[in-house]
Structures are given as structure tokens and as C-alpha cells.
Amino acid sequence: MPLVKNGRITTDLFVHVAEGAELPGDGAVLISAARFLEDPEAILKRAGKTGVIWPNSRAVDDLVPYLDRLAAVALVFPTFRDGRAYSQARLLRERHGYDGELRATGQVLRDQFVFMSRAGFDAFEVKKDADAEAFAETVKRYSVFYQPTGDGRVTALNRRMQLRHSESAGQ
């Protein structure tokens, strides 16, 4: 499954550690929420970055105390129809100020890239190679946005207001 980060297909530096498997002494790891919460302090003391895979059925509140020490949070789309992770992403970015890697995993298709990037995702484990290759053109599909989100894009309402001000200033 190709990983798109910063708009490019890239090598995944995180090692997915299976349930029950021993954690490597160093290097970046991606582990389950359950495993992380068993002993978060011990895991965070390891040499190497920590990323947590957070299920979409659990409030992100439990993750909040550790956010500033996490290198990645992976949110899950068990099917592309299940949109709970969009809310989780916005809460992590906009309410809790999380600024590390926010990764979309599971059923991730090109048709969701715009929604995901607007909700705050910056890394995508894309299901199909062709979709990953089409990332750059697909994510730019829209130039007009109606809703304000943490991505900072200027909304249509605000662009109209700016337009109006510049028109009246020019008169």
C-alpha cells in the first residue's frame, strides 16, 4: 500500500508492529491504541518515534495527554463510507492543536483526498497505486471551498467579503 506524504509517494519510515510482537529498541513504530495505552510512558521513553493507530469508535480525548510526544497518529477508515475519522481528524488538529503526522489508513481512495486533506490529514496510506500516483492532480481538483476548517483555506464567503472591500476601496 503506497504512502503519500507531503504530496509525494514516499517510503514509510514507520514499522507497523503487530499485536503481541516485541517492540524494536529503536526506530519509528506504529502501534495500536490498546497497546499504547497499556503503558504509554514506557513506550514514549523508547529511542525512536512513536505513532499510534487510533480506532474511529473511540473518543480522541484519551489520546490528548500524549499528543505532543507522538510523531504520528493514524486514523482508520474501515470502509470509505464510514466517516467518523474525519471528525476525529478535525478535533485533533483544530481543537487539540496536534501538529505531527496525521495519517489516513484503510479504505483510502482518490475521491476522498480533498475531504481528508481539508480535515487535516497530511499522510495517506492509499489503497490503489493508481490513486496514489494521481494524488497531486486529484487533491487540487477544487479551488472553491465553502466551509472554514483548520487547513486555513479562505472560504467563498470570505473571498466575497474581500472582493467587496477591495472594490469599495478602489472607488
Place this chain on the structure above:
Amino acid sequence: MYAYDELDRTLINERVSEFRDQVKRRLSGELTEDEFKMLRLQNGVYLQLHAYMFRVAIPYGTLSSKQLRRLAHVARRYDRGYGHFTTRQNIQFNWIKLAELPDALAELAEVGIHAMQTSGNNMRNVTSDQWAGVAPGEVEDPRIWSEILRQHTTLHPEFSFLPRKFKIAITASEHDRAAIKIHDIGLRLHKNADGETGFEVLVGGGLGRTPFIAKTIKPFVHGRDILSYVEAILRVYNQYGRRDNIYKARIKILVHELGIEKFAREVDEEWRQMGHSALTLDHSVIEEVRSRFSYPAYEKLPHMPDELKQAAHDPLFERWRKNSVAPHKVQGYSIVTLSLKPVGGPPGDATADQMDAIADLADKYSFGEIRVGHEQNLALPHVAKRDLPQLWKALDRLGLATPNVNLVTDIIACPGLDYCSLANARSIPIAQELTRRFANHDTADMIGRLHINISGCINACGHHHVGHIGILGVEKNGEEFYQITIGGRADENAQMGVLIGPAVPYAEVADVIEDIVEAYLALRDRPEELFVDTVKRLGVEPFKERVYATR
């Protein structure tokens, strides 16, 4: 009318180009049907019994004559020459080809029409009072708020994959023509004690297999906070709404399972944490949207012009006028309802030729504006009273002057088994038969306001639960049967109808409805007592007795 600007047009065009690519990938096999299904639904494309069905949005029910002509063109060029107006301010085309859909969408986009989110598990087309902006006594034009919500809910990056579909309706009048109590969120615009404009917010209404009347979650939310409050509701629903069972995924089930108090606390907590957010609408933003609605340059006209006085001698004109013409907030003008319920016709259908002709009449008599209501009728919202006789003659020639608005033959019906892959029974032939039974206008007039609603299955697209008489098609051993409810209503006093007894076979439905109506005529305590009020006074028993005593 609301004028789309360059930004709105750009977004619609970007959507068309995205969908063109999605259709191409589906046709090449790059997308599986399962993957494509969600994408086509988000663009209003269903796979029905015989063909693809294409549902186009008419936000808050307002159309320009230019837009209606384009819909006529799509009906003619891409379909079989007609369209079907639905209970949610949409128009559906039943015989569209998938490969041609992107072209049809592109042609609609040229006049600012789209099909975004007319289906799928996202926020659907925002609906409102079809008399918005012209109804006497409304608080203000609810379409300003409908448009703000339309924009906000279009391609929302957080709520495009909700547990289920989500419907918002807005009214600003005391008499609710938008049926807000049977929507996921109902908004009632009103002024508080300080004269500020805001909304009573209702939540959790809906029909289908588990019908609920919406409950008030907050009596007053200030206009500037309406987006953040709606967003708080949606965020709670997105996180906690059930996804294990599509029949239990609507917000009405979440509200019911938690109880409105607990649900309201969750929403309030979310809203509090959102704080003063980017969603707060400042005054200038609201005024910017308001400024893009234009209103006709009305003339100063007499209340009772000579043309109307003369025409009043014609009993046929008078019958139509009394039935189809409603008061307007501007003196000398009227709101005219065009019945899409001719005797023997499928409710809500209009041919391409009719649509073109209505567009011409709108240009001539209604400042180029047309409205679509949830009763599946159209309206011309700004007709000078002096023009009513001429307009009536023109409508009559087009078969659009049936004087049955709100009467027993003004039937709301879903497409049923003739088109729909979900249906268990036919709806349209039942409606057609009933319009023939009650074709006599004097009888219909004597019966008075009586709403019959027909659904071909439990999904309730014909809103049968809230019909004064509701007819629900069910299937028993391969045959079509119909459950009859009475006493429902969809207005400000909305309530569900009550079942009168065992389902009856297809062939007996019209007889049963006649029995119910006859019972009402015998039971009402005065001619002004409406059917639904008689049912309220007496309950279902006397009707049940009349229907089943001889069966």
C-alpha cells in the same frame, strides 16, 4: 432570486469535471460498482428498476425560467420527455444513460443547477417554504438562511460520509409549509423578546420504518450561531450515530435512544468546546448573502382590479381562483399554485413541453420565477391580480389549472413499483384511480382540505405517515396490499396517522378511501370541520367500523 457568482459556478463546474472522471473510471472498470455507488449517489444518480434515475436539486424550491427551460431540455435530450417533481424540492429523471450523465450535468451547470448531495449519506438539498419571500407575515425570507446552509453543507469535508442521509428544512412562517417536524433538523425562524432573529431548532424527525416527530432541542439559537450549532449536532451524530444497522442509523434513532435531554447535553458540550469559532456569521457576511437575493420591482396595483371583478362572473375561473390563488405580501399580487395532479395523471410529473410553457408564463406573469413545493406542485410567486384571468386560460390549455390544490385529488405519491427498486407495491395507479373517483369538483370542494399520501414501501417517500389519509403499499404472498392510516399531518401541528385496521388488497383501496370519506361527511359536525379535525375529535373507531363492517 439568488444569483450564483463566479465562485459558486466554479465549484459546480469542478464537481462536474470530477464526476466525469469518476464515470470514466467506472466505465473502464477502474472503479468497482461498490466504490462507484457512493460516488454516483453523491451526484444524485440511483440505479433503479429499469434504468439509472437522476435526481437534481432545486435548493429551497426556487427556479428561474431559464433554469426550468434547461430542465425541460434535459428531459427531452437525455430522458423520455418528462420529469418528476418530488417531495423534497428535487426533480427526477427516470431513464438517463450513465455515459451521458456528465454532459447532462454540464448543461445544467451552465444555468447554476447541480445534483450534488441529492442522495447519499450526506447533507441533502436544504428545503424551505415554497412561498418564501412572498408569504404575508413571515419573519423574513428563510431562503437567505437556506442559502447559507446550502453553501455550508455542500462538499463538507467532515460530514460527507455520515451514518445515513441527513435532511434540513427551514420555515419562517407560522403555518409550516416545509414540514420541518419530519426532518433530521427542522429550523423555525422567529424573533425573540429582544427582537433578534434566530431559530427554534428541532431534531430527530423522520418517517420511514421508525417514524418520529422532531423534538425541540433549543428554543432559540441566534442567527449568527446557526452554523456552529448545526455543526455541533452533526459532529455528535457522526461520532455516535449507529453504523451497524442502516435501519437504525438515522439521527432520530440516536435522539430516541439517548433521549432528547441527554442528546441536547452532548450537543451543548460540543458547541461549548467549539467556542467562538470561524463558523460564527458576522453581520456583514449575512448581509452579503442577503444582497444577492433580488426581488421583483413590484408595481403599485389596486387590491381588486377590474379584470378580476369581471372574471368573477365565470364560475370556472372562480373555482380555480379560490382553490389555487393565495394572498401575497404585496398588494395587488398573488401566489398561484400550478397543480401537477390532473385527473388520471401521475402526481408530480411534468412534460418538457409543459416546463417550457411554464417558463414562458413565468416570464410573462411572474418576473421569471417559479417555485417547487413538497406537495409536488409548482407555483408562480409574483402574479399581478389583473393577470389572473389570462394566466388561468393559459394554464388551462396546458392542463395545469386543475382546481384541486389541497383537495382530495391533490395526492402526494412516490413513484412506487413502476420505477423504484425498493418498492413493494404500486403507488401511481392508486393515485390515478383515486383522482378519477373524486374527479367531480363539486364533491371534492364539499369534502374540503384533505391530503392523501401514498408510499409504495416502508421508506415512506410519499410521506404516508403524515397524510390526512395515508396509504402504504406492502407485499403479502406476492400480492400488493395497502395499510391505511388516518389523522396524520405534516404542518406545524405535525403528527403520525393511526392505522385503521388490516391491510386491504390493491383492488379495494379506492373503495376503502371512498368509504372513509363518506364516513367523514356523515360524521363532521359542520362543513368547515376538516377531515383531519374530525379524526382528531372522534378517533379512528368510527372510520374503522365503516371500512371493515362490510368487509
